[in-house]
Amino acid sequence: MTNKIKPQPGILDIALYQGGASAIAGKTQVLKLSSNENPHGASDAAKAAFQRAVHELHRYPSTDHAALRKAIAGVYKLDQDHIICGVGSDEIIHFLCQAYAGKGDEVIHTEHGFLMYRISAMAAGATPVEVAERDRTVDVDAILAACSKKTRLVFIANPANPTGTMISQAEMARLADGLPPQAILVLDGAYAEFAEGYDGGAALVESRDNVVMTRTFSKLYGLGGLRVGWGYAPREIIDVLNRIRGPFNLSGVALATAEAAVRDLDFSAKCRADNARWRGWLVAALRDVGLGCDESHANFVLARFASPAEAEACDLRLQSEGIIVRRVASYKLPDCLRITVGDEAACRRVAHIIGQFKGEGA
């Protein structure tokens, strides 16, 4: 059979994204620590807004997202005219690639970087370029050395996923200032709220014309199921991205719920404090049983085992106890497991099983 229907060049080279697992065969009760979801769910205020929005389902939503942008701008002390909202920050990443990179252009991501950067670059017809990290941390010198006349976008997550490490404000500024003139630095701030005293790169966006920040409601705000993210960028870039954004990309339900979520400062403060406390506890517990574990600035920790085989065996052991964590071999970390920081009970339980596992092997 000769099939003349073919996608654009490069599309079939894209490896399908594999999300964090959410089920174990034969188990009805599972503890899911594989997708960096908020263990407290969404705030009551957000759920109430979701319920109220039910009465408006027949209405088309706002196209300019003015109310949500105003709420975000108020809470984060930003300029609402420099904000764009998307279907998760994934959509903002997609817009950036579509608008700024095409055939013959290069998009830089790092060794253990988020897989969506590569997927979006290839979907736009551009060439992804992978740059090595140093000790599981973004290496600014290596990125600058990899830049060329073809570089259009540089993606880094700060804090990074799945490593949890981050680079300093000074390093981010050095990266932005060292890029070739046609390139944009994208600071993915999906986990920015979990890093103490960090603005996600907002000040860098405001003081430069080549920096974009992306943020999400999927992590701190516990709204991963709703799909809402946003970007903060110079006005020229926002105007470009708005041209390719669908006019009704976000539903009225999503807009109303996200707005209530971002305004619920007490809930986000509680989630942040809880995460910091149990993240520190979990890192210490993993180190106590002899695992490698970098300090994390996010809502997960990365446990390093002696070998890929040991990581796999521990993963299977956790599954047999009904606990799902994330294998990160596709992020070039085959000897590691990424574990979301759950609530107190979840952290104690996962640490206990891993401790038992390590004890048996000794």
Ligand SMILES: *Cc1c(COP(=O)(O)O)cnc(C)c1O
């Ligand atoms: C979870 C995550 C996101 C968020 O994606 P959404 O599309 O907003 O759900 C973005 N970047 C990284 C690195 C992430 O881990």
